[in-house]
Amino acid sequence: MSDKAVPSSAKASAAHHNASRVTRHALPYFPGCALKDQARGFEDSARAAMAALGYELAELPRWNCCGTVYSLATDDLMRHLGPVRNLVRVQDLGETRLVTLCAMCYNTLARSSRFVGADPERLERINAFMDDEADYRGGVEVVHLLELLRDEVTxxxxxxxxxxxxxxxxxxxxxxxxxxxxxxxxxxxxxxxxxxxxxxxxxxxxxxxxxxxxxxxxxxxxxxxxxxxxxxxxxxxxxxxxxxxxxxxxxxxxxxxxxxxxxxxxxxxxxxxxxxxxxxxxxxxxxxxxxxxxxxxxxxxxxxxxxxxxxxxxxxxxxxx
Amino acid sequence: MAERIDGDALRVTRDAGMGSENYPSRVSRHPLRITAREPDFVAKVEELCGENLYACYQCGKCAAGCLFADHMDFLPNQVLRLVQLADEAVLSSRAPWVCASCLACEVRCPKGVDIAKVMEALRLLSLRKGETGLRWGEIPPGVPQIALVGATRKLTP
Known part of the structure; x- marks a missing residue:
């Protein structure tokens, strides 16, 4: 499979959110800190297994820490910045989906995505905090590899x-x-x-x-x-x-x-x-x-x-x- | 963190008995006696956690399924009851610091109260006064960063 994550024709149709077709088996993927350190075997084996199944896990460019634990307080919007920055990177790729392996990354990213996406006012406030990134528009779906294997690969x-x-x-x-x-x-x-x-x-x-x-x-x-x-x-x-x-x-x-x-x-x-x-x-x-x-x-x-x-x-x- | 719950600091008093002297940081299975009320306290916690605290009818399902209850001085439902009764003494409880936000209670609560959010609100009220739930000198060697980031985000200001 080529290094280019997504064919341009597929990118153009990303807005239609038919993710399984769009990605053509190259999936934006978020590793997180542990998979680059004590859990290297998790990443290596996942990439090798997915390659055997005809999928490429394409590492998200410039990803940052997910925050590890999801903030449960109502007034702690700052703590969603980390996860949201990652979602912006997905959006920058013209993609609508992010695959995770680590359960903690999955939870934090998926909950933050739902939390900021559910309320336009919240989204506006969080975008006001971020200077260097494009505004997050919401709608990036965070998927755990197990879900992908069950629902798509089967x-x-x-x-x-x-x-x-x-x-x-x-x-x-x-x-x-x-x-x-x-x-x-x-x-x-x-x-x-x-x-x-x-x-x-x-x-x-x-x-x-x-x-x-x-x-x-x-x-x-x-x-x-x-x-x-x-x-x-x-x-x-x-x-x-x-x-x-x-x-x-x-x-x-x-x-x-x-x-x-x-x-x-x-x-x-x-x-x-x-x-x-x-x-x-x-x-x-x-x-x-x-x-x-x-x-x-x-x-x-x-x-x-x-x-x-x-x-x-x-x-x-x-x-x- | 045992000093949090030691003796007179608590305005909620617990009867002695059932080995409580031997296990001062273990769960107390004793009646709660409320001795002080802070009228704004409930509103403050509710605002911070976003939950309807009076929805709880004390069925105790959260406590029954809590994997950390053994290490708490007050059971999760007792913590919630203390908040309902507007007693700030609950801030001295060890329970919010022991809660690991595993959400076993959250998925089981028949009234839809997210107790992990209440625990987080109580932690934050202490943390924002400068308290900490983590002693830097006592961090075990070799813990991975995923654990360190989690612990510092939950247990330090």
Whole structure:
């Protein structure tokens, strides 16, 4: 696929907002800070998997921090500037859609887009704050990659392209919060989602259900009150383990950090005297890594090196790597 | 943050009992007694969070599903009740600082009250007076920037 994101004829029809046709498989994409740092494997595997499906994730030019957490106050308009600046960049491309991978970026961008787009007066005020950018006109749709895979690529098409079925691999899909809540931007049922399960099934894996799949990992409390995050992660990981999971699939770099980091701490505290055999950490993978693996992407593009718990011994045991 | 809720600072008094001395920062399951009222307080919080605070009828569904309630001194519905009763003492509660805006309560509230917004309003009232919910010297090493940005935006002025 060419480096030019969008053919000019397609750009001209962008206003008609038939996004799936307009982008012709090249999609403006927002990485965010974590995907350029501790979650590189998330981006690398997503790009490789999408390439295998015939799509290009074209990185948004001059993107900036999404703000990570959405401001919930009525008078905090300034905090929407970061997300809105990114939406202006999408608008500058003549595009109407922005794809995200990180669940926190997705939430912040999608909510800000709705918040400023819903009220012309608000939009005017926020535009007055921005000097260097064109005015944001509203209407940029923020899409999470999982939505795109489900609604546009379709899981049937993905299943047809699977080269290495993840047969018998027991994966606990962990959604966390920001993909699901609030309802206005949630990509699935806020308490009982199923989109990750459907994707995992299409890949040949065996999704493992566990009650904590949509519960919070402790989020940024890992900075201020790590003991709270540790307690959360303990519940989540042990529930997944009890349900028989061999891997946990996530869509959020902060969830991944917490699940990895506090799992180690917990293991060290609780099994300090146990034999090494009984100590088994559950690898935490991004769902895109499993997708890319099943689609036959070569191992060097799966980004396993950045993971705290190497899934390769398990995967090679199943003859998947 | 335990000092926030210690002893006499609170005008909302909690009966001793149920191990509260051993676990001063744990949830109190005791009746609330209101001892002071600030008439403008409700309006101030309502303006900041944009929610109708009197819509809450204390069903407790938010508290039942709150994943962080174990670490709060007042349960989410109790926090809301204190605000309804216009007691500024709620600003000394640990609960708004423990809330991680995971929105489990928000999607379940039968009255459509976004409690996370109420918690944020209470945090902001403290933050705007110069208080902070983050001790810089105690930040664990190695936390990623996604966590740091989130924590500083939610817990510092």
């Amino acid at each position: 899981f049937e098409a993905i299943e047809a392209k699977v080269e290495r079925p993840l047969d018998g691999l027991k994966v606990a899909p962990y959604y966390g919060c920001m993909l699901l809540r609030p309802r206005e931007v949630g990509i699935d049922d806020p308490d009982s989602p199923g989109v990750l399960e459907a994707l995992l099934s299409a890949l040949g894996a065996e999704p493992v259900d566990f009650p904590q799949k949509a519960e919070c990992c402790g989020a940024y409390q890992t900075v201020s009150s790590p003991e709270i995050a540790r307690a959360r992660v303990g519940e989540i990981v042990s529930a997944a383990r009890w349900a028989g999971a061999e891997l946990i699939a996530t869509s959020c770099p902060l969830c991944t950090y917490n699940l990895e980091h506090h799992q180690v701490e917990r293991e060290e505290r609780e099994t300090r005297h146990a034999s090494p055999v009984t100590r088994h950490e559950i690898p935490i993978l991004y769902f895109t890594q499993l997708l890319a693996l099943a689609l036959g992407v070569s191992e060097d593009k799966l980004g396993f090196a950045g993971l705290k718990f190497d899934p390769r011994p398990l995967l090679s045991d199943r003859e998947l790597v």
